Amino acid sequence: MTLMFFGIVALVACLGFRVTFLYTIYAVLGALLSMLYLAIDIQLIMGGRRFELSPEEYIFGAMQIFLDILNIFL
Secondary structure, eight states: OHHHHHHHHHHHHHHHSOOHHHHHHHHHHHHHHHHHHHHHHHHHHHOOSSSOOOGGGHHHHHHHHHHHHHHHHO
């Protein structure tokens, strides 16, 4: 929610002004959020916590990791 609000503010600010640091801040926040998703999904696959994947769900786990890494670069 906060990231969406910051994106809307950045969009409005960039319409009238050339503010390049907002683009950088928005990109860094998006990358950090994607890396957080990656860390959570790796922890989910590794197990040992409250939530974990069973060994039969290896395709689902591999797909999650692949999509998280793909999301970092998009």
